[in-house]
Amino acid sequence: MTSSGLGWNIVADVRQLLLFPFMVNALRAGTIVAISAGALGWFMVLRRQAFAGHTLAIVSFPGAAGAILVGISATIGYFTAAIAAALVIAAVPRSLGGRAGSSESAIIGTVQAFALACGALFVSLYGGFLNGLTGLLFGSFLGISASQVLVLLAVAAAAIAVLALIARPLFFATVDPDVAAARGVPVRLLSTVFLVLLGCAAAEVSQITGALLVFALLVMPAATAQQITVRPMASFGLTIGLGLLIVWLGLAVAYFSVYPVGFFITTFGFAGYVLAAASRTAISRSRRRQALAVPA
Amino acid sequence: MWPTGQTGSAGQHGGAGQHGGAGQHGPAVRFDRAAVQVAGRTIWSDVSLTVDQGEFMAVLGPNGVGKSTLIRAALGLIGLSAGSVTVLGRPAGQSGREIGYLPQRRSFDAGLRVRGIDVVSLGSDGERWGVPLPWGDRLFPARRAARNRVREVIDLVGATAFAGRPVGQVSGGEQQRLLIAQALVRGPRLLVLDEPLDSLDLPSQSSIAALISRICREHQVTVMLVAHDVNPILSYLDCVAYLARGGAVCGTPQDVITSETLTALYRTPVEVLHASDGRLVVVGEPEPPARHADRHPDTAARP
Numbered sequence: 001m002t003s004s005g006l007g008w009n010i011v012a013d014v015r016q017l018l019l020f021p022f023m024v025n026a027l028r029a030g031t032i033v034a035i036s037a038g039a040l041g042w043f044m045v046l047r048r049q050a051f052a053g054h055t056l057a058i059v060s061f062p063g064a065a066g067a068i069l070v071g072i073s074a075t076i077g078y079f080t081a082a083i084a085a086a087l088v089i090a091a092v093p094r095s096l097g098g099r100a101g102s103s104e105s106a107i108i109g110t111v112q113a114f115a116l117a118c119g120a121l122f123v124s125l126y127g128g129f130l131n132g133l134t135g136l137l138f139g140s141f142l143g144i145s146a147s148q149v150l151v152l153l154a155v156a157a158a159a160i161a162v163l164a165l166i167a168r169p170l171f172f173a174t175v176d177p178d179v180a181a182a183r184g185v186p187v188r189l190l191s192t193v194f195l196v197l198l199g200c201a202a203a204e205v206s207q208i209t210g211a212l213l214v215f216a217l218l219v220m221p222a223a224t225a226q227q228i229t230v231r232p233m234a235s236f237g238l239t240i241g242l243g244l245l246i247v248w249l250g251l252a253v254a255y256f257s258v259y260p261v262g263f264f265i266t267t268f269g270f271a272g273y274v275l276a277a278a279s280r281t282a283i284s285r286s287r288r289r290q291a292l293a294v295p296a
Numbered sequence: 297m298w299p300t301g302q303t304g305s306a307g308q309h310g311g312a313g314q315h316g317g318a319g320q321h322g323p324a325v326r327f328d329r330a331a332v333q334v335a336g337r338t339i340w341s342d343v344s345l346t347v348d349q350g351e352f353m354a355v356l357g358p359n360g361v362g363k364s365t366l367i368r369a370a371l372g373l374i375g376l377s378a379g380s381v382t383v384l385g386r387p388a389g390q391s392g393r394e395i396g397y398l399p400q401r402r403s404f405d406a407g408l409r410v411r412g413i414d415v416v417s418l419g420s421d422g423e424r425w426g427v428p429l430p431w432g433d434r435l436f437p438a439r440r441a442a443r444n445r446v447r448e449v450i451d452l453v454g455a456t457a458f459a460g461r462p463v464g465q466v467s468g469g470e471q472q473r474l475l476i477a478q479a480l481v482r483g484p485r486l487l488v489l490d491e492p493l494d495s496l497d498l499p500s501q502s503s504i505a506a507l508i509s510r511i512c513r514e515h516q517v518t519v520m521l522v523a524h525d526v527n528p529i530l531s532y533l534d535c536v537a538y539l540a541r542g543g544a545v546c547g548t549p550q551d552v553i554t555s556e557t558l559t560a561l562y563r564t565p566v567e568v569l570h571a572s573d574g575r576l577v578v579v580g581e582p583e584p585p586a587r588h589a590d591r592h593p594d595t596a597a598r599p
Contacts, residue, residue: 046408048405167426168421168424168428169423172422172423175410175415175418176422179398180418180422180423182373182397182399184392184423185423230409230410230462231411232414233430237430
């Protein structure tokens with residue numbers, strides 16, 4: 001067994017993965033991000049706010065590029081931009097029914113395009129960090145420092161603590177906004193708090209997968225889990241588990257490969273979703289066939 | 297007997313009126329010369345009506361006349377510009393736990409991957425902060441009792457067979473049963489339903505109407521129901537409030553739904569015909585306002 005390259009001995013491969021501090025940091029960061037993205041993503045998919053989530057992630061790109069341009073940490077740029085965008089989206093008046101209206105998605109789309117353009121401007125103003133640009137858009141795990149991991153951990157812990165506090169009323173307001181409002185659930189406030197938490201999660205994921213591939217961790221695990229089971233607790237747990245699995249697999253494969261980590265994480269997430277959707281279709285078809293064959 | 301679980305409301309339903317607590321005597325809902333303004337426009341005024349405990353009452357009238365506004369006023373969700381509303385012996389808005397409310401809606405999104413039983417459970421503890429612990433049922437008797445209560449109401453409304461399926465994939469009538477179960481899960485004394493028969497097919501309309509009537513009679517729950525078609529519920533009604541032209545007429549269906557009363561209410565000739573199967577048909581009713589969507593954004597696409 002040589003000390004480089006992928007072998008058939010899994011224990012040796014894992015040991016090799018953990019040899020370098022940058023890889024240990026990447027795995028730690030990936031683990032933190034997978035858990036927080038899974039938790040927030042589960043609610044995001046249920047609330048059908050994927051477009052808002054995507055925009056929060058896109059906005060984190062000019063945030064990071066702008067932060068680098070003015071010479072502060074990209075991490076601060078990611079979080080500031082995403083949280084500010086979350087507050088802007090929350091301020092857009094929703095249609096009275098509580099569901100995202102068409103005017104909302106139009107405004108979000110406008111903001112998203114402008115943010116992306118600003119990011120491009122900041123990058124060209126800074127000049128000559130083409131590698132950095134790829135990292136911002138499509139993810140990089142090489143440069144994650146121990147202090148960055150600490151920031152990710154602190155933000156994720158705070159976001160998950162707040163989510164745990166509001167989880168049940170948020171679920172109520174998501175499934176049944178009218179009845180929840182009649183019962184005194186602060187539907188509008190919960191929506192704002194949730195968007196801010198989602199902004200935190202999107203900014204975290206951006207730092208691993210890049211701004212364009214956040215859905216790999218924000219949408220794919222939740223969408224896959226909700227295909228597999230309709231039990232809320234089970235699908236929530238499954239979301240976190242799937243997120244961890246695809247991050248670990250993606251990072252491990254990317255370590256032994258020359259291609260970007262975002263590609264592998266996204267590919268594993270995509271494969272999981274396709275498998276779940278296909279098997280669900282197959283199962284419901286065979287059930288229908290059985291029901292037809294044996295009339296009750 | 298009404299199963300009450302651990303909510304501390306035991307005995308309220310066995311015989312309303314025999315207990316000495318606040319609101320046990322007297323009418324369930326009373327409007328006294330009430331008026332409501334929305335955005336400076338008076339929706340209706342000088343409305344006086346009384347619903348006695350255990351009665352099945354319907355708020356009828358054409359679209360856009362303020363029927364939903366009437367029950368929102370009863371729930372305390374909007375304030376009055378004049379007069380008063382008393383609900384279960386208290387001012388409107390102060391009897392929260394004792395009222396089950398079913399807002400007007402079309403349906404759940406077909407892709408919503410949440411089970412019917414979860415929707416019903418939210419009716420019992422949805423506004424509580426925090427997260428229910430997994431496996432909490434085994435640890436906490438209160439949780440177990442609440443869970444059993446959810447099963448009981450699901451059984452009561454006849455939803456056991458489909459309560460485990462995603463709520464977006466059951467029929468409109470089945471969704472309405474689940475939502476009635478959600479409104480009933482805390483054992484309310486007053487059930488307020490906004491157009492529960494709307495957008496249902498005819499067999500579902502009559503079976504849901506029968507279910508609501510059964511809940512009203514067997515469990516002494518006062519029912520206040522908004523409808524724009526009286527026929528599916530007519531045989532169950534104790535009293536009727538007919539809203540039109542900014543005012544209301546209240547009384548028994550026999551007194552209110554007559555050619556004379558409706559003609560006076562609409563100030564235009566209206567005729568009530570009795571079909572051979574006992575149905576009432578109201579002829580000559582003015583058309584509903586063209587812009588109905590401004591106060592019902594969710595139902596803008598309704599025919």
